[in-house]
Amino acid sequence: MRTRTRPVEATTSEAAFTTFADVVEPRLRRAYVGWCGVDAAHDATAEALAWAWQHWDRVSAMKNPLGYLYRVGQTQTRARKQGRMPAPAELGLPQVEPELIPALRALPDQQRAAVWLVHACAFTYAECGEAMGISASAVGTHVRRGLDALRARLGGTTPDASTTDPPRRPKTGDRTDTGGTS
Amino acid sequence: MSPNLDVIDQLSQYGNRVGDGVKPVRAADVLRTATTSASRNELHPVTTQPADIEEHEAYVTPLPARRPPAPWLGIAAGVLVVALVGGAITVARGGDGGLGTGSDDSVVSTLATSVVDDPPTLGDCPGCEWYGLPTDDAIAKAEAEGREWRIAHEDGEDFTLALDLRDRRVDFWITNGIVTFVHIESLSAAYDPDYLPEGVQNLDDTGYLGLTLNDAMYQSGQDGLTTCEVTQPNGQTPAIHCEPPAGDDELHLYVDEAGLVIAIARR
Numbered sequence: 001m002r003t004r005t006r007p008v009e010a011t012t013s014e015a016a017f018t019t020f021a022d023v024v025e026p027r028l029r030r031a032y033v034g035w036c037g038v039d040a041a042h043d044a045t046a047e048a049l050a051w052a053w054q055h056w057d058r059v060s061a062m063k064n065p066l067g068y069l070y071r072v073g074q075t076q077t078r079a080r081k082q083g084r085m086p087a088p089a090e091l092g093l094p095q096v097e098p099e100l101i102p103a104l105r106a107l108p109d110q111q112r113a114a115v116w117l118v119h120a121c122a123f124t125y126a127e128c129g130e131a132m133g134i135s136a137s138a139v140g141t142h143v144r145r146g147l148d149a150l151r152a153r154l155g156g157t158t159p160d161a162s163t164t165d166p167p168r169r170p171k172t173g174d175r176t177d178t179g180g181t182s
Numbered sequence: 183m184s185p186n187l188d189v190i191d192q193l194s195q196y197g198n199r200v201g202d203g204v205k206p207v208r209a210a211d212v213l214r215t216a217t218t219s220a221s222r223n224e225l226h227p228v229t230t231q232p233a234d235i236e237e238h239e240a241y242v243t244p245l246p247a248r249r250p251p252a253p254w255l256g257i258a259a260g261v262l263v264v265a266l267v268g269g270a271i272t273v274a275r276g277g278d279g280g281l282g283t284g285s286d287d288s289v290v291s292t293l294a295t296s297v298v299d300d301p302p303t304l305g306d307c308p309g310c311e312w313y314g315l316p317t318d319d320a321i322a323k324a325e326a327e328g329r330e331w332r333i334a335h336e337d338g339e340d341f342t343l344a345l346d347l348r349d350r351r352v353d354f355w356i357t358n359g360i361v362t363f364v365h366i367e368s369l370s371a372a373y374d375p376d377y378l379p380e381g382v383q384n385l386d387d388t389g390y391l392g393l394t395l396n397d398a399m400y401q402s403g404q405d406g407l408t409t410c411e412v413t414q415p416n417g418q419t420p421a422i423h424c425e426p427p428a429g430d431d432e433l434h435l436y437v438d439e440a441g442l443v444i445a446i447a448r449r
Contacts (some may be wrong), residue, residue, distance in 0.1 A: 001312055014213055017209060017212075018210070018213070019207035020209075021207075021208075021212065024207060025207055025209070026201055026206070026207060029201045029204050029206065029207070030197055030198075030200060030201035030204075032204075033201060033204060034197075035198050038200070038203050038204050041201075041204045042204050042205045042206075045204075046206045046211075047209045049207055049209070050212055050215065052212075053213065055210050057340060085200065086200065086351065088192075088196055088280060090198075091196065091199040091200060091202075091203070092199070093195055093196060095195065096187070096188050096192045096195055096196050097187075097190070097192060097195065100189070100192050100193070100196065102198075104193075112355060115193065116193070116197070119189075119190050119193040119194060119197070120193040120194065120196060121197050121199025122194075122197075127234040134392070134393070134442060135391070135442075137391040137392050137444075138392030138442050138444070139231045139392070139393065140392065141391065141392030141393060142392065147189055147190070150189045151188075151189055154189060158197070
């Protein structure tokens with residue numbers, strides 16, 4: 001059967017986008033700090049959200065818009081990688097090891113991104129995989145290796161695997177479609 | 183390291199706090215910018231003023247004034263045109279004089295070449311066979327071929343499409359009832375992180391998923407397995423050295439564009 005999706009009304013779109021942005025914006029902003037530092041994170045977030053509004057029809061239909069927009073902001077922003085990240089003391093976090101940030105920045109790119117997005121920004125593996133353009137299983141490997149390297153450098157112990165993994169969303173078989181099948 | 187906090191907890195605390203130091207982006211600003219101006223640059227206003235061109239005037243060398251053409255130039259041009267036309271007429275009549283110094287054969291072959299040239303044809307573009315079909319015919323064709331289909335655009339109206347790729351699905355652009363553009367979707371590891379080649383059973387128990395190819399090969403050697411074949415996202419299987427030399431239990435690794443292992447088959 002041939003079906004088509006009607007375009008969303010403008011006012012409805014604006015309201016939906018505002019709700020969406022309220023939820024996604026803080027997470028994107030935080031995620032970009034790990035990529036380009038605090039000085040460029042605002043620009044990257046603004047680029048990503050501007051793109052999201054310009055392509056709202058597409059974004060609103062995405063299963064995983066957060067990870068996708070993270071990549072959009074990266075490509076739309078000519079940011080300097082590894083921008084400034086404040087020391088934990090600057091943020092009033094005395095319990096956080098001062099060496100954590102230098103150790104994080106010393107990780108290989110993929111491991112650093114995976115560890116940052118999953119454990120500092122609470123991305124799911126699926127969101128992180130979309131953001132990095134890799135599979136969820138690859139994210140798990142990078143996270144595991146990155147955490148191992150951080151603990152080796154900072155002298156921590158390795159907890160159970162169950163505590164290192166974030167909650168993973170169950171796979172669903174439903175696929176919304178606007179077209180027909182044979 | 184702090185005695186009570188694991189790395190994960192420290193990362194979580196740091197991540198929760200670090201975003202506070204970045205100026206938030208308000209949805210209202212995004213909407214206002216998109217509504218009032220097509221340029222997204224308003225989100226990042228330019229603070230430096232454009233340079234005043236008068237400041238650079240002293241550095242610009244003016245072009246010399248153009249002189250009018252000399253009267254004799256027109257006469258010479260007229261003579262040249264007459265000579266060329268006369269020569270061409272002589273050649274066409276098969277004469278030996280004038281500008282035609284070549285043989286009759288050369289003239290014939292030149293004319294023949296211009297006539298025999300193949301007219302331009304449509305190339306083998308992807309989806310060429312769909313272009314120009316009426317909408318109903320295109321849909322019928324898709325369904326006859328067992329393809330899923332969607333209409334992405336019709337007479338200036340974009341339809342909301344899910345970004346889930348389906349292998350062989352056709353997305354149509356329709357104008358006045360005619361297909362004017364198509365996009366044929368195809369799955370590959372480059373686009374779908376969960377894509378697995380047909381017939382491949384993923385052996386997640388090896389623990390090699392997500393490793394680089396070199397690491398996976400090295401690890402398989404450590405585990406007493408043999409890796410002899412690799413398939414890239416484009417389907418190519420470049421020759422590689424077995425690691426270690428071929429044994430009974432061989433692995434076939436599939437890597438994505440980043441060179442990371444996404445699937446493993448045991449041969």
